[in-house]
Amino acid sequence: MKCSQLLGKRYKEVPSDTKLKSHELLIRGGYIRPVFSGVFSCLLPARKVLQKIEEIIREEMNAIGGQEVEMPLVQPKELWEESGRYQGIERELVRLKDRNAHDMVLAMTHEEAAVALARTEATTYKDYPFMIYQFAKKFRDEARPRGGLIRVREFTMKDAYSFHRTVEDLENYYGQCARAYGRIYARVGVPEVLAIQGDNGIMGGKVSHEYMLLSPCGEDTIIICPHCGYQANKEVASSDCIPKHDRENEMPLEKVHTPGVKTIQEVARFLNVPMTQVAKTVLYRSVGEEKLVVVMIRGDLEVNESKLAKVLKAIPEFAGDAEITAAGSVPGFSSAYGLDNVRIIADKSLEKEKNLVTGANEQDYHLKNFNFSREMPGTIFQDIANVQEGDLCPVCHQPLTLNRGIEVGNIFQLGDKYTRPMQMRYMDEQNQEQTPIMGCYGIGIGRLMASVIEAKHDDKGPIWPVSIAPWPVSIITLCPKNGGDEVNKCSGELYQKLQENHVDVLWDDRVATPGEKFADNDLLGIPLQLVLSERNLEKGQVEWKERGTGQKGFVPVDQVIPFVQNWLEAENTKLLKGAETVKVPPKEEYTH
Numbered sequence: 297m298k299c300s301q302l303l304g305k306r307y308k309e310v311p312s313d314t315k316l317k318s319h320e321l322l323i324r325g326g327y328i329r330p331v332f333s334g335v336f337s338c339l340l341p342a343r344k345v346l347q348k349i350e351e352i353i354r355e356e357m358n359a360i361g362g363q364e365v366e367m368p369l370v371q372p373k374e375l376w377e378e379s380g381r382y383q384g385i386e387r388e389l390v391r392l393k394d395r396n397a398h399d400m401v402l403a404m405t406h407e408e409a410a411v412a413l414a415r416t417e418a419t420t421y422k423d424y425p426f427m428i429y430q431f432a433k434k435f436r437d438e439a440r441p442r443g444g445l446i447r448v449r450e451f452t453m454k455d456a457y458s459f460h461r462t463v464e465d466l467e468n469y470y471g472q473c474a475r476a477y478g479r480i481y482a483r484v485g486v487p488e489v490l491a492i493q494g495d496n497g498i499m500g501g502k503v504s505h506e507y508m509l510l511s512p513c514g515e516d517t518i519i520i521c522p523h524c525g526y527q528a529n530k531e532v533a534s535s536d537c538i539p540k541h542d543r544e545n546e547m548p549l550e551k552v553h554t555p556g557v558k559t560i561q562e563v564a565r566f567l568n569v570p571m572t573q574v575a576k577t578v579l580y581r582s583v584g585e586e587k588l589v590v591v592m593i594r595g596d597l598e599v600n601e602s603k604l605a606k607v608l609k610a611i612p613e614f615a616g617d618a619e620i621t622a623a624g625s626v627p628g629f630s631s632a633y634g635l636d637n638v639r640i641i642a643d644k645s646l647e648k649e650k651n652l653v654t655g656a657n658e659q660d661y662h663l664k665n666f667n668f669s670r671e672m673p674g675t676i677f678q679d680i681a682n683v684q685e686g687d688l689c690p691v692c693h694q695p696l697t698l699n700r701g702i703e704v705g706n707i708f709q710l711g712d713k714y715t716r717p718m719q720m721r722y723m724d725e726q727n728q729e730q731t732p733i734m735g736c737y738g739i740g741i742g743r744l745m746a747s748v749i750e751a752k753h754d755d756k757g758p759i760w761p762v763s764i765a766p767w768p769v770s771i772i773t774l775c776p777k778n779g780g781d782e783v784n785k786c787s788g789e790l791y792q793k794l795q796e797n798h799v800d801v802l803w804d805d806r807v808a809t810p811g812e813k814f815a816d817n818d819l820l821g822i823p824l825q826l827v828l829s830e831r832n833l834e835k836g837q838v839e840w841k842e843r844g845t846g847q848k849g850f851v852p853v854d855q856v857i858p859f860v861q862n863w864l865e866a867e868n869t870k871l872l873k874g875a876e877t878v879k880v881p882p883k884e885e886y887t888h
Contacts, residue, residue, distance in 0.1 A: 297340075297767065298791075299804040299816070302326075304339040306816045316513050318746035319444025321758055325819035334441025334449030336742075341820055344766040345745050346452070350431055352483045352763065353454050353739060356476040360469075362429045362456055367409040369433055373399040375408040378718045388436050404436040407714045407736060410457040415720040418459060423722065424732060425465055429456035431741065443513070445746040446702060456737040459715075461724075466709055466735055467887045470503070471880065473707055473737050477507055478878030481704070484744065485761030486751050487874045491881045492518055494706060495531035495602050503709035503886050507739075508701035509747050518701045519683050524692035531602035534679050535687035535696060547651050547665035555660045558628030560595040563662060567653055571595040575646055575654040575666060577630040579620050580604070580612040587639045588615050588623045590632040592654070594645040597681040604680045607641060624657060631655035631663065633671050640675065642668065647677040702747045705739040709886065752844075758821035759844045762867040767802035769794065769860055770822040774810050774829040786853070787828045790838075793857055799864070818843065824863055826856065 304326030314320040322328045327342035338346065354364065373391070376382035382389075382401070390402040403409065410428060418424060431454050438449050445451075456473070460466040474491060481489040486509055494506035506529055508518050519533035520526070528534075557566045564571045574595030582589050589612060591599055604612050617627045624635050631654040632640045646652070652666045668675050685698045711733050714720075721729045745764075752759040762768045771794075773780075773787040787803060794801040802822060804813045817825055827839040838856050840863075841848040851859045 297802050299802060299806050302340065302802075304341065306819045308815065314444065316443040316446060316746075316750065317753055318446065318749035321749055321753060321819065322444055322746065325757055325821070328445065334438055334447070336445065336448070336450075338742075341766040342745070345760070345764050346741050348764040349484055349741055349744055350454070353431075353480055353741075356480050356483075357427075357429050357454070357456060360427070360472045360476050362427045365413065365428045365430050367403075367406050367413060367430055367432060369403050369435070371401055371403050371409055373401055375412055375718075376401055379408050379411075379714050380717055381408070388438070390435055390437050402435040403432075404434050405453075405738075406430070406432065406434075406455050407457070407710070407734075408718070410455075411714050411718045411720050411734075414457070414459055415715075415718070418720075418732070419722055421461060421722060421724045421730075425458060425460045425469065427456055427458040427469070427735075429454060429737075443746070445742040446513075447515070448742065451743070452741045454739045454741060458735040458737070459732045460735070461722075461730065461732060463711075463733065466711075466733055470707065470709055470735055470886050471883065473735065474505065474880045474886070475878065477705055477707065477737070477739075478880055479875040480739070481507065482875035482878050483871050484748060484764050485871065486704075486748055487878065488751070489704060490518070490520075490527055490701070491879070492527040492529055493532055493881075493885060494529050502711060505707050505881050505886070506703050507705035507707075509704050509751055510699055510701050511747070511750050512700050513750060514700040514702040516701050516703055518699045520697050520699055521689040521692060521694060522697060523694040524689060526689050526691045526696075530682060530698075531600065533683045533696075534690050535683045536690035536693060545650075546667045546670060549666060549671065550664040551656050551658075551661055552664055553660060554629075554662045557660075557662070563653060564595065567662070567664065569653055573649070573652055575631070575649075575652045577632060577655055579615040579623070579625070579630060581615050581619065582608045582612050583610040585610065585639060587637055588619060589641060590623075590630070590635060590638045591641050591643070591680065592632050592646060593643040593681055594649070597643065597645055597684065599643075600680055600682045603678075604641070607678055607680060625655070626657055626659050629655040629658060629661060631657055631666075633657070633663065633666065640672070641680060642672075642675050642677050643681045644677040644679050645681055702743070702750065704744050704747050705737075707738075708736040710734040710736050753821075756815070756818035758819075760821040760823060761871060762823045762864055763871050765823050766820060767800050767822050768864055769799055769801045769824045769826065770817050770820070771801060771803040772810075772813050772817060772825055772827045773803070773805055774813070774827060775807075776830055780830060783828055783830055783833060786833055790826070790828070790853075790856060794860065797857055797861065799860060823867065824860065826860070 306326045307324045311323050328336040373382050392400050435450050441447050458469050490508045491505045494504040517530035519528050557563050560574050575592050576595045578591045580589040620627050650667050654663050654666045656663045686695045689696050712731050716731050724730050749758045771787050775783050791803045823843050825841045837850040
């Protein structure tokens with residue numbers, strides 16, 4: 297490709313509406329252009345990166361027996377009604393009607409379509425196991441698109457679906473897919489991606505892992521134990537050995553006057569007790585629950601609503617003051633104690649605590665010396681708290697750390713979450729009908745491209761690995777003002793020879809200043825730059841420079857082709873060696 301023919305402008309200025317480095321550099325480098333909120337057009341440099349990522353993923357999916365298919369973006373609502381998600385997903389799922397007034401949806405994910413396809417083909421035990429995958433556009437009406445390609449509305453996903461007869465077979469394949477994912481991330485240049493225990497969310501199923509790239513700009517909070525390697529998303533992470541206070545004797549329950557004292561901090565200060573001795577009460581409403589849900593948790597902790605949703609099997613919402621009053625409580629002075637016709641959920645942080653302070657369900661009053669064993673015997677305690685920095689690891693009991701990360705992929709064991717309600721069946725060896733079980737494996741292509749930039753960049757632009765760079769090599773022609781015919785001629789010959797040797801090369805043949813050319817090549821992140829100038833050619837040499845390390849040197853003109861080939865081979869070998877040593881989730885995390 298010649299720069300003089302390349303569509304797209306590159307900018308020195310930082311766009312005012314870009315907060316993430318990947319968003320800034322993708323705009324400045326002429327990779328993407330916004331169409332409207334959360335939707336972008338991609339120019340050639342971005343398309344080349346995305347295609348190379350797709351090809352790496354395709355190779356790894358094929359290596360574990362995947363069969364590439366194509367499923368539709370627009371789907372009839374009946375498919376989603378079969379799975380139950382047409383009613384269960386609200387604003388994110390775009391609904392529309394065709395010209396016949398038939399209800400349709402824009403697929404935000406393809407589980408329903410995958411089952412609908414597979415159930416027409418896999419009708420006997422001889423057809424199992426198998427995996428189908430695709431690269432497909434999806435649309436999710438994201439409420440807060442942000443960060444360029446990190447959180448968007450329209451996006452391309454590689455999604456794969458495996459179908460199995462037994463749990464053991466699913467687990468074995470899940471492990472193969474986990475290894476393939478590790479190889480993918482190593483090959484695209486981010487081997488540091490972590491596989492952590494994840495939250496299944498709207499996907500369903502019981503086991504999942506999320507692939508996280510640690511980054512301060514990440515939206516996800518990752519809990520990591522630096523001592524034993526325990527890793528989990530904040531939505532599912534747990535801690536153990538929460539410090540217990542040595543209060544052995546249960547004291548008599550006492551109601552105390554606490555005028556105007558509502559917050560946990562105010563209560564603790566007013567009664568001269570630590571926040572850990574206060575039982576915080578939060579009231580929720582929940583879809584499908586006629587009663588209010590009353591949650592009690594230790595005062596220094598926060599309710600993890602993802603965990604709570606799993607307990608409730610529905611998304612919780614905060615109850616309003618009128619609902620709290622109708623339940624017999626008082627906002628700011630609430631407690632589960634003494635309330636009827638409510639559902640009570642207590643966090644495990646309170647299980648061993650004694651002589652707690654909690655609300656009295658009466659204006660300006662709290663209770664002291666509240667004990668679950670005496671006041672609310674039989675209470676069942678569940679893990680519904682957010683893990684905090686310094687909490688102890690559930691495995692090795694050492695302090696945990698909180699980190700930020702970008703999710704760049706996920707894998708799920710879905711079980712029969714979709715196959716059973718959608719009545720997918722096959723005949724076994726005894727000619728009996730059976731329901732298969734599924735696994736699901738996704739990677740967002742655009743988000744992965746942006747995440748590589750977040751991990752590999754400097755102030756000048758992206759630092760692409762050779763495996764996914766839009767062009768792994770560039771020729772930068774520096775012509776003197778008085779013409780430079782010989783430099784142009786030599787550059788053209790080198791450009792032709794590189795192409796003949798199957799090297800994807802960008803030739804900066806423009807009439808522009810050296811500074812402009814170097815800046816644009818850095819914004820394109822090209823790993824190996826070949827600089828041709830009159831001075832160098834007079835010496836019979838070409839200057840080379842590595843984008844990533846800044847190393848530079850000279851090579852004789854007649855040795856440029858083998859030099860480039862050897863350099864590219866060495867760089868690709870490094871990536872492949874990294875892929876051979878990837879870490880996978882320990883088997884106990886995904887086997888029953």
